[in-house]
Amino acid sequence: MSDILAFDLGASSGRAILGSLKDGKIVTEELHRFPNDPVQTGDRLHWDILRLYHEIKQGLLKAKHKGIQPLSIGIDSWAVDYGLIAADGSLLGNPLHYRDRSSAGMMERLQEELTPAEIFNRTGIQFLPFNTIYQLYAAKLNQSPQLAAAKRFLMIPDLLRYFLTGEMHNEFSNATTTQLYNPLKQEWDGELLQHLGLSQSLFGHVLQPGSPAGNLQPSVQEELGLGPIAVHAVAEHDTASAVVAVPALERSFAYLSCGTWSLLGTEIQEPIMTAEAAQLNFTNEGGFGGTYRLLKNIMGLWILQESRREWERSGQDYSFSELVKLAGEAPAFTAFIDPDDPVFMAPGDMPARVKEYCRKTNQPVPEDAGTLVRCILESLAFKYRYVLELTEQLSGKQFNGLHMVGGGIHNTLLCQWTANAIGKPVWAGPAEGSAIGNLAVQWIARGEFADIWEARRVIRDSFPVTIYGPEQGEAWYDGYGRFLEITTLR
Ligand code: LFR
Numbered sequence: 001m002s003d004i005l006a007f008d009l010g011a012s013s014g015r016a017i018l019g020s021l022k023d024g025k026i027v028t029e030e031l032h033r034f035p036n037d038p039v040q041t042g043d044r045l046h047w048d049i050l051r052l053y054h055e056i057k058q059g060l061l062k063a064k065h066k067g068i069q070p071l072s073i074g075i076d077s078w079a080v081d082y083g084l085i086a087a088d089g090s091l092l093g094n095p096l097h098y099r100d101r102s103s104a105g106m107m108e109r110l111q112e113e114l115t116p117a118e119i120f121n122r123t124g125i126q127f128l129p130f131n132t133i134y135q136l137y138a139a140k141l142n143q144s145p146q147l148a149a150a151k152r153f154l155m156i157p158d159l160l161r162y163f164l165t166g167e168m169h170n171e172f173s174n175a176t177t178t179q180l181y182n183p184l185k186q187e188w189d190g191e192l193l194q195h196l197g198l199s200q201s202l203f204g205h206v207l208q209p210g211s212p213a214g215n216l217q218p219s220v221q222e223e224l225g226l227g228p229i230a231v232h233a234v235a236e237h238d239t240a241s242a243v244v245a246v247p248a249l250e251r252s253f254a255y256l257s258c259g260t261w262s263l264l265g266t267e268i269q270e271p272i273m274t275a276e277a278a279q280l281n282f283t284n285e286g287g288f289g290g291t292y293r294l295l296k297n298i299m300g301l302w303i304l305q306e307s308r309r310e311w312e313r314s315g316q317d318y319s320f321s322e323l324v325k326l327a328g329e330a331p332a333f334t335a336f337i338d339p340d341d342p343v344f345m346a347p348g349d350m351p352a353r354v355k356e357y358c359r360k361t362n363q364p365v366p367e368d369a370g371t372l373v374r375c376i377l378e379s380l381a382f383k384y385r386y387v388l389e390l391t392e393q394l395s396g397k398q399f400n401g402l403h404m405v406g407g408g409i410h411n412t413l414l415c416q417w418t419a420n421a422i423g424k425p426v427w428a429g430p431a432e433g434s435a436i437g438n439l440a441v442q443w444i445a446r447g448e449f450a451d452i453w454e455a456r457r458v459i460r461d462s463f464p465v466t467i468y469g470p471e472q473g474e475a476w477y478d479g480y481g482r483f484l485e486i487t488t489l490r
Contacts, residue, residue, distance in 0.1 A: 001071065002019075002020050002021040002071070002443070002446075002448060003018060003019070003020045003063075003068050003069075003070050003071060004018075004019050004020075004070050004071050004072050004073065004074075004439060004442045004443065004446075005017070005018055005019070005031075005059065005060070005063060005070040005072075005073040005074075006019060006073070006074055006075075006076070006234075006435045006436075006438035006439045006442070007056055007059060007073065007074070007075040007076070007160075007438075008075075008076050008077070008238060008241070008432070008434045008435040008438060009036050009052060009075070009076070009077035009078070009156070009157075009238075010036065010077075010078070010238065010259060010260070010407070010434070011036065011078065011259070011260040011302075011305075012036075012259075012260065012305070012407070013033050013034065013035060013036055014033070014034045014035070014036045014052060014055055014056075015030055015032065015033050015034075015432075015435060016030070016031045016032040016033075016055075016056070016058075016059025016060075016062065016063075017029070017030055017031070017432060017435040017436075017438075017439065018030075018031050018063060018068065018070070019435075019436075019439035019442075019443075021443070021448060021458075024458065024461070025458065025461055025462040026436065026439065026440075026458055026459065026462040026463070027462075028432065028435070028436065028439070031059055031062040031063055031066070032055065032058055032059040032062050034052075034055040034058070036048075036052065038097040038099070039094075043101070043102075044096060044100055044102070045096065045097040045099055045100040045101075046094040046095065046096060046097060046100075047081065047094060047095040047096070047097055047156065048094070049083065049091070049094055049095055049156070049159065049160075052160065053160055053163050056075070056160060056164070057220075057223070057224060060073075060224055060226060060229075061224060064224065064225065064226060069226060069227055069229065070229055071229070071230065071446065072229065072230040072231065072232050072442050072445075072446065073164075073229060073230075073231055073232070073442075074231070074232045074233075074234030074236075074438045074439075074441065074442050075157040075160050075161060075234070075236060075438075076157055076234055076235065076236045076237065076238045076240075076241045076434055076435075076437075076438045077156045077157050077236070077237075077238055078098075078156075078237075078238050078239075078261075079155075079174055079177035079237045079238075079239065079285075080098050080128075080130055080131055080132045080135070080155075080177050080178065081095055081096065081097065081098050081132075081135075081155065081156050082095060082132060082135070082153055082154060082155050082156065082159075082178075083095040083154055083156070083159040084146050084147060084149075084150035084152070084153060084154075084202075085150065085151055085152040085153075085154060085159075085162070085168065086149050086150065086151060087149075087151045091159070092146040092149055092150055093146045095156065095159070096135065098130035098135070099130070099345070099346060099347060101346065102135070102138045102139075102142070103129060103130055103134040103135045103137075103138045104129065106129070106134035106135075106137045106138045106141075107127060107128075107129045107131070107134045109137070109141075110133070110134060110137050113195070114192075114195060116278065117275075117278060119133075119179065119192070120273065120277075120278040121273060121278075122182050122189045122191065122192055123176075123179045123180065123181060123182060123183070123189065123192070124183055124271040124272075124273040124277075124283070124284035124292075125176065125177065125178075125179040125283050125284065125285070126281045126282060126283035126296065126297065127281055128297060129342075129345075131177070131178065131179040132155075132177070132178035132179065132180060133178060133179040133180050133192070133196070134179075136180075136196060136198060137196055140196060140197055140198070150202060151201070151202070152168050152202055152204065153170070153202040153203055153204075154168060154170065155170065155171070155174040155175070155178075155236070156174075157171065157174065157236035158170055158171055158174070158236070161213055161214070161231055161233070163220075164214075164216055164217065164220055164231055165213065165214030165215060165216065165217055165231050166214070166217040167213060167214035168204060169204060169205070169207045169211075169213050169214075169233060170203060170204045170205070170206050170207065171206070171207050171209065171213075171233040171234075171236040172206050172207060172208050172209060172233075172286045173209055173235045173236055173237040173240035173285065173286045173287055173288070174236045174237045174240075175188070175206050175286070176237075176284075176285050176286035177237055177285055179192075180192050180193060180203075181206070181286070183271045183284060183286065183292070184271075184273075186206075187206070188200065188203045188206070207233040208233070208290075209233060209234055209235040209236065209240065209287075209288045209289075209441050210232065210233070210234070210288065210289075210441050210442075210444055210445040211232070211233045211445070212230060212231075212232060212233075212445070213231050213232060213233040214230075214231050215228040215229060215230055215231060216228055216229045216231065232441070232442050232445050234437075234438045234441040234442060235287060235288045235437060235438070235441050237285065237286075238434040239257050239261075239263045239285065239293065239295075239434075240285065240286070240287045240288065240293065240437070241433070241434040241435070241436075241437030241438045241441070242255075242257040242263075242405050242406055242433035242434045242437055243255055243257065243267060243287060243288075243293055243405075243433075243437065244287070244288050244436075244437030244440050244441060244452060244455065244456075245405055245430060245432075245433040245434070245436040245437035245440060245456075245459055246267075246403045246405055246433070246456065247403070247427075247429065247430070247456055247457075247459045247460035247463070247465060248403060248456055249456075249457075249460070252266065252397045252399070253266065253267070253399065253403055254266050254388060254391060254392075254397075254399040254401075254402050254403065255267075255402070255403045255404075255405065256384060256402055256403070256404045256405075256418070257405055257406045257433060257434075258300065258301070258404050258405070258406040258407070258408025258409060258414070259300065259301065259406040259407050259408050260300055260301055260302050260305060261297055261298070261299070261300040261302065262297075262298035262299070262300035262301070262380065262383075262384065262408070263293070263295050263296075263297060263298070264295055264296060264298060264384055264387045264388060264391065264402075265282070265293055265294045265295025265296060265387075265391050266293075266294050266295070266391055266395050266397060266399070267287065267291050267292070267293060267294075268284075268291065268292050268293075268294045268395060269290070269291060269292070270292065271284035271292045271294075272284060272294055272394060272395065274394075276394060277294075277394055280296075280390055280394060281296065282294055282295065282296055282390070282391075282394055283295055283296065283297075288437075288441055288444075288452055289451070289452055291452075294391065294394065294395055295391070296387045296390070296391075297340075298339060298340060298380065298383050298384065298387060299339040299340050299344050299345070299380075300339070300380070300408070301380075301408055301411070302344070303337075303339060303344050303350050303354070303376050304320075304323070304350075304373060304376050304377070306347060306348065306350040307323075307350040307351050307354070307369075307372065307373070307376070308320065308323060310348075310349050310350055310351055310352075311351070311369065316369070318369060320411070323369060323370075323373045324373070324377075324411055324412075324413050324414075326368075326369055326370030326373060327370050327371075327373035327374040327377055327413060328374075328413050329370055330368070330370035330371040330373070330374040331371065331374075332374070332378070332475070332479075333378060333475070333479045333482065334363075334364050334366055334371050334374065334375060335358045335361075335363035335364050335365070335366055335371075335375045335486075336363070336375065336378065336379045336382065336482065336483045336486045336487060337354055337357045337358070337375060337376065337379045337487070338357075338379070338383070338487035338488075338489065339376070339379055339380055339383050340383065341357065343356075343357065351369075351372055354366065354372055354375060354376065355367075355372075358375070361486050363486065377411075377413060377414050377417060378417060378421075378479070378483075379483065379487075380414065380418075381414065381417040381418045381420065381421035381422075382421050382479065382480050382483040382484075384402070384418050384421060384422060385421045385422045385423075385480060386484070386489055388402060388422055399424070400424060400425075401424045401425040401426065401427055402418065402419075402422060402424060402425075402426050402427070403426075403427050404418065404426050404427065404428045404429075405428075405429065405430060405431070405433030406431065406433045406434070407431055407432075409428040409429060409431050409466070410431060412466075412468075415428045415466070415468045416468050416471070418468070419468040419469060419470045419471070420470050420471050420472055420473075420476040421476050421479075421480065422470070423470045423473060423476070423477070424470060425467055425468060425469050425470065426467070426468040427465050427466075427467055428465065428466045428467075428468065429463050429464055429465040429466060430459065430463035430465075436459060436463070440452075440455040440456075440458075440459065441455075443455065
């Protein structure tokens with residue numbers, strides 16, 4: 001009996017994945033899939049947090065109806081977002097979604113008080129305008145009544161765990177992404193909290209991924225007709241879980257966690273907090289077993305997802321596979337964008353923004369959907385090469401290929417073009433990286449796997465890895481030169 005349950009809340013959906021170990025392999029089954037759409041009220045963009053908690057309970061019920069009482073459960077989700085808890089234990093309002101605009105301009109504003117070097121030297125975290133530190137700074141400046149009344153700060157998986165168990169704990173991998181955690185002192189950074197006027201008591205003891213974090217509380221057991229299931233703090237930042245699931249054989253490897261975001265980097269044992277790392281805006285996010293993810297965020301498939309939504313709004317209903325097919329048939333290297341240009345961050349009319357970018361940079365404007373999607377995907381592949389080379393430079397390592405995990409690997413064209421752009425093989429799989437990493441950490445905690453390396457070996461034996469060898473070397477080499485010029489990254 002090794003049945004356990006992983007809840008993975010991604011931008012395109014939430015999932016409950018049942019995992020078991022059979023004959024030395026991992027077997028997974030998707031029990032429940034549910035939307036995770038943010039909700040706009042007025043100007044604010046929120047998490048629909050109680051609906052998600054409801055869906056988590058539905059996942060537990062679906063297991064029960066199959067006659068399964070999981071031994072333990074774990075929850076992971078994207079980073080940086082949080083809820084605040086009042087003195088009576090209730091949640092103060094709906095958590096904001098990081099794409100909400102209230103933290104716009106806050107990073108620059110805080111940097112007038114604290115230099116980027118001061119913040120980076122304390123946290124080792126990249127500057128992203130939606131980091132929790134800037135969200136909280138905005139709340140402070142706006143005299144948020146929730147913040148004034150708050151007694152505890154919990155990140156999204158902490159919060160959902162709290163609903164299930166009644167226990168409040170902050171988990172390490174997510175805590176580091178706030179840009180308020182000091183990896184050198186291994187605690188919340190007191191000076192940063194003080195500077196922001198945030199009480200230290202909001203921030204609890206930080207649990208390492210793999211720690212026990214309570215059991216289903218009696219009221220939840222009674223409501224669902226279940227026993228006292230153990231709840232683990234897993235690597236609750238979805239990217240941390242995805243990296244646990246990279247089926248690497250070698251200790252030094254490069255990964256690309258590919259979904260709405262693309263996160264490209266390598267796993268290291270100590271954060272790299274040099275001036276060069278700060279200048280290149282790399283991050284050192286906490287992982288399982290005291291590891292760190294030296295990586296950079298790349299805007300990822302978000303631009304394509306938003307383009308599709310925009311076309312849908314205007315009555316052109318393309319499926320993803322149709323769009324990828326059209327891109328494959330469109331002419332190569334018509335125009336490039338820097339996917340990380342800030343114009344692509346907020347939700348909205350991406351096709352118009354891509355065209356405007358091309359116009360401004362004196363390139364041919366991609367008019368049809370196929371050419372436009374090709375422009376997005378080729379630009380992503382080239383940005384991957386750019387960040388891979390920076391990762392090598394910063395870490396002093398050389399990689400002979402790139403592991404790709406996450407839902408983005410269903411886009412086989414992107415996998416092939418990534419191999420072409422980097423001139424090295426891409427090893428793609430598993431697609432459900434975050435959920436599998438979530439399961440793996442629970443099994444390590446339960447003693448089923450000795451360590452992360454045994455988990456990775458079993459993951460490699462359990463899920464297919466597709467190998468993409470680089471093709472059309474010269475054309476992609478020349479294309480990269482043009483990409484660097486147009487995006488002024490050179
Ligand atoms: C990926 C991810 C990234 C983080 C972004 C926002 O899902 O967690 O790692 O930078 O979402 O939280």
